Amino acid sequence: MHILVVTQYFWPENFRINDIVTGLHQRGHQVTVLTGHPNYPSGQFTHGYTGRQVQIEQFSSIRVLRVPMLARGQRSGARLLMNYMSFALMGSVLGPMVARGRYDVIFVYEPSPMTVGYPAMVMKWLTGQPIVFYVQDLWPESLAATGFVTHTAALKVVEWMVKGIYKACDRILVTSRAFIPRVQRLGVSPDRISYFPQYAESLYRPLAPEPDWARQQGLPEGFTVMFAGNMGTAQDLMTVLEAAEILREETINWIFLGDGSMRTELESEAYKRNLTSARFLGSRPASEMPRFFAQADALLVSLTSDELFALTVPAKLQSYLACGRPILASLLGEGAEIVREAGAGVTCEPQNAQGLAEAVLVLRQLSQDQRDAMGLRGRAYFEAHFERESLLNDLERTLKQVGGRV
Structure with a gap:
């Protein structure tokens, strides 16, 4: 054709x-x-x-x-x-x-x-x-x-x-x-x-963590929540910063990869709140994303609570599942249901900073083996459906x- x-x-x-x-x-x-x-x-x-x-x-x-x-x-x-x-x-x-x-x-x-x-x-x-x-x-x-x-x-x-x-x-x-x-x-x-x-493209696959490479990329040690993709109003990332402030006393890193209409405002807000745990690393080639994802303890996907987004399955969700890391889903509807059905992570109500903070703590309190098992279930679900x-x-x-x- x-x-x-x-x-x-x-x-x-x-x-x-x-x-x-x-x-x-x-x-x-x-x-x-x-x-x-x-x-x-x-x-x-x-x-x-x-x-x-x-x-x-x-x-x-x-x-x-x-x-x-x-x-x-x-x-x-x-x-x-x-x-x-x-x-x-x-x-x-x-x-x-x-x-x-x-x-x-x-x-x-x-x-x-x-x-x-x-x-x-x-x-x-x-x-x-x-x-x-x-x-x-x-x-x-x-x-x-x-x-x-x-x-x-x-x-x-x-x-x-x-x-x-x-x-x-x-x-x-x-x-x-x-x-x-x-x-x-x-x-x-x-x-x-x-x-x-x-x-998700075939380049998205599980990889082993690389501590030396991670340090070279500006990724700190410790429990890491990572967001990757467009930073617009729909992604509700101000709520993520509010959750980071709630967990200020905890040793949790918040890593943002990507760009978009809200990035400058988000960086400014993180600076005003003195959120040193939040780092904005800019856009990176898609080919590097699996390597970055492998360094994360949780991959974050978030949308606002609007009715439309309850119908939506964010494109990054398939990439996250493919890379076999636990997913933190601040979503309603079909996207959240996929994470729950797959047993691939933890979900919470969108636009709720306290709920997101609690979900992060739930994931951090799991053993490494339990988080790895979540990732494996997510990968298996990806292979079966996406x-x-x-x-x-x-x-x-x-x-x-x-x-x-x-």
């Missing part, structure tokens, strides 16, 4: 679409990627990119077509909206010109924004090729949950927009079973919706069915 992938985010930005594209290419399919210029999560264009022109390049022998766009900036709703709309517009206008060719199917990757669907809709209108749309973030629900859009009339407009995008899609994949009723509510019949959970090759088989089968190759 020849697959056109439409995604606002792509390498060197760290999103799972990079591995999905690689996996499909390794299976013998021709893949072309229509994307923007990398600027996530810092909000500034990555070195070597300006966002001003069409740029054609290769990623592991895969053709990548980048259209002009505005960078997302930091802590500016207006700037983020322009970022979303600029890719949608440039992808719709320039995409058909730069992505000329015969495709069997169009695959859209949507971790947000939903507007990534517009270039695919234009391509379908011009070529007649079907769309498989991979929903990882529900609109308008996520816009309301993060406070990005609060006006009722504006949310209704977004809902109308999403209905139009869904109507144009031949198959919709969702990362959480709890998403299915929400997608159906917008007029999509059940036979057009499929559950396709996120997986293993890469099995899920890529499912995706390949779906793309062939929709593209008329079966």
